[in-house]
Amino acid sequence: MEHTTLAHHLLLAGLLFALGLTGVLVRRNLLVVYMCLELMLTAATLALVAFSRFNRTMDGAIFVFFIITVAAAEVAVGLALIVALYRRRGSVKSDELVTLRD
């Protein structure tokens, strides 16, 4: 166990990703769901950096900067939407979103 290998990194990334996915599917608070989505993106980023390091290619490490930028934009818009919805109806529970139905 002196050296961490690619498998260790991937295992951690996979766990984080599964944690995020479970949260998105199970949790009802939109803010928590959104945090879980970001956790999934972070897990993918971690795997990307690990692959980049162990495959000895720089492209993945550079891709990470783009992902972070995109995620920041997404968070800005996402939080704005969630805050606007909260102001409008005073709750961010996903099971109370029932305006739209047939």
Next chain:
Amino acid sequence: MISSLANIDVAFKALAPRNADWASLLPEICVAGLALFCLVQAMALPKSLRWLIPTTARVGLALVMIMALQTGTAWNPAEATPFFAGLTKLTGDSAQGIRCTFLLSALLTSFLAGRFFKERPAPIADYHHVLLVVTAAFMLLAQSNHFVTLFVSLETAAVGLYVLVGYLRRSQASLEAGVKYLVAGGLSSALLLMGIVLVYGSLGAPGVDSLNFDQINAALTAGKGTALTMVGLALILGGAAFKLGAFPFHTWIPDVYQGAPTPTTALLGTASKAAGAFTLLLLVTGPFAPLAPKLAPLLAIAAILTLLVGNLAALATTDVKRVLALSGVSHAGFLLAAIAAVVISGANDGPMLLSIYLIAYAIGTFLVSQALIELPVAEDHQRPLLGLRGLLRRSPILASALGFGIGSLAGIPPSIGFFAKLLILIFLAKLHLWWVFGAALLSVAVSIHYYFAILREAVVRPTDDQDAVVPLEVSFTSRFLIGALSAATILGSLLAFRG
């Protein structure tokens, strides 16, 4: 040390963009510039001149469309040339069709928005800004040749669309649709990203840029794919299928289409669906082409299920926007069937086939949306079929817009929609894909039922409601648009038959 620095310098010089690179993206750059110009106008112009903003956006879009048609033939269309050191690739002739699909959608959405926001307290300049950014991102997306380009342009478009869906900040329905789209979209982009990472990692080796489509293709041809690559591939295709709204990733569609402001609904149904279709085609014929034998049956099954699920769900629906959303799912099934056929046959006219179908679908969708927008309603998200009663007496021109639009969407013979469906059906029959052919034919038959239920309410059914017989004023712009689009449904098919 010095020599290695010099090497890096040489390497950077080799990657530096050339003039030809910038020229290849001129239409996209112009659309993005136009987007910024909208904001500048919003700051600089006095309130009395604000009407200039949508007008400049429309004129600009029309000019870019002319430019895109010109440049497509000026470049060597026979071979796809990579630009920006392999980040983008101009897909020959088809770049014209792809660009024009997106530009046309944006132009028509702008007209819808101009009418829609006249009565609603929301700024039109910002709407146009985001609309143009999304359009530029879609145009770039269809030409990407590298997963960085693909991911960044896909997300740029997605974030813009979140804004456009939740644009009516005072409307609970619009915000709810925005949040639902945000969660579904965020989930799909996280899965897509994980897929990209797995493909990158499993094919990576020193000196290989395994995010580049050409190098992924080469690595897969050499048989370097592993189980991890296949998992990654499945996740990536899922991300593209989400954009397209294909089964099993279609569940977000009815709610989001219903709650979004109607111009955005039209944009989602045309440009966003087009982006999903072109991206899926790009992926299965580009980087993942060596896996075509494994992918083709998967695509065919997805096409059949999408056709059936979309149509059956649309049958049981009574809200006009939801019917349009679910019928859009079955149109996505048609597009998937075309993609499956292209993968099986190895034909290279896929983008053209998709463009014709998508332009036909866009014309029909915009005609119906125009008719819906002109109808006064209390809430934009509540448009029951009953609300259409007496439309023929209130405004014959709106009823005719609905007739031409629905005729084209359902694929009634002289319309361009019929021609687009026929092309795909012939293609499927030639390849003996009888199961897909049968599902497509069945879906046309079923769709006639629910499409004409809309028309029956508007034209045939009588109404006792006194409000429902008051004539509707339709502005000159709307009349002109309806006339032009209705003519396009007929003339388009004549042109297509001759060509």
